[in-house]
Amino acid sequence: MRVASLVLAVGLTPLFVQQVPAQEIRLPASLDRLSQKAEESVDITLDGPLLKMAGRFLSDKDQDEAKVKKLVAKLDGIYVRCYQFAEDGAYDRSDVESVRSQLQAPAWGRVVGVKSQRDGENVDVYLKVPSSNELGGLVIIVAGPRELAFINIVGTIQPEDVVDLSGHFNIPGMRASSSDQWREER
Numbered sequence: 001m002r003v004a005s006l007v008l009a010v011g012l013t014p015l016f017v018q019q020v021p022a023q024e025i026r027l028p029a030s031l032d033r034l035s036q037k038a039e040e041s042v043d044i045t046l047d048g049p050l051l052k053m054a055g056r057f058l059s060d061k062d063q064d065e066a067k068v069k070k071l072v073a074k075l076d077g078i079y080v081r082c083y084q085f086a087e088d089g090a091y092d093r094s095d096v097e098s099v100r101s102q103l104q105a106p107a108w109g110r111v112v113g114v115k116s117q118r119d120g121e122n123v124d125v126y127l128k129v130p131s132s133n134e135l136g137g138l139v140i141i142v143a144g145p146r147e148l149a150f151i152n153i154v155g156t157i158q159p160e161d162v163v164d165l166s167g168h169f170n171i172p173g174m175r176a177s178s179s180d181q182w183r184e185e186r
Contacts, residue, residue, distance in 0.1 A: 024128075025139060025152050028098045031081055034148070037090050038083040047077035047154075075155030081148075088120075088145040096143045099150060100124070103139060120145045 035041035046054050055072035058065040072078075083091065103110065103126040112125040121144035128137035142149040 024137070024154075025079075025099065025102055027079075027081060027150060028095055030092070030095055030098075031150075034083045034091055034095070037085065039086050040082075040084040042080060042082040044078065044080040046079075051075055051077060075153065077152070077154040079150070079152040079154075081150045083148045085146045085148075090146070091148050093143075096141060096148065099139075099141060108137075108139075121147075 035043065051072060055069050058069040058072070060066050060069065085091065102108075106129075108126050108128050110124055110126050112123070114121075114123040116122070121142070123143075124141045126137075126139040126141075128139075138151075138153045140149070140151040142151075
């Protein structure tokens with residue numbers, strides 16, 4: 001996945017995410033059938049008290065986990081759906097478009113769009129911008145020939161803090177390199 005390059009662009013956005021009450025993005029019911037077709041699937045829904053409870057499992061002694069724990073305390077929800085398929089074209093593009101269609105202006109703006117002709121992978125990052133000009137949500141969509149992923153983070157978080165969440169809750173692992181560019185960990 002090319003999520004790492006997108007996190008750099010989001011990290012450069014100097015806005016702040018405000019709290020919103022719940023996940024406002026509706027994932028199509030058709031995604032449930034994809035887990036049956038997929039070689040691997042991940043379905044994570046952490047909101048409200050369940051998210052706070054998950055944060056308690058993170059250590060205060062480990063510096064990285066302590067950062068994530070502090071971040072999770074500010075969030076209202078983490079929603080992740082990831083699917084890996086054995087062959088190309090195993091999912092319907094309309095599934096992706098039904099989510100993208102919800103991420104329209106003026107409430108949402110696409111800040112990053114990466115389309116790879118070489119490997120057919122598309123990655124989009126959307127930010128929710130309410131009238132107060134503060135970010136109200138973050139959605140990342142990764143759509144490749146054999147993979148599909150939706151990541152929705154709801155709550156108080158600065159975009160550059162997404163790297164601290166990486167590697168947890170099935171959010172792809174990323175790190176900052178010495179040249180201040182985000183790199184995806186393989």
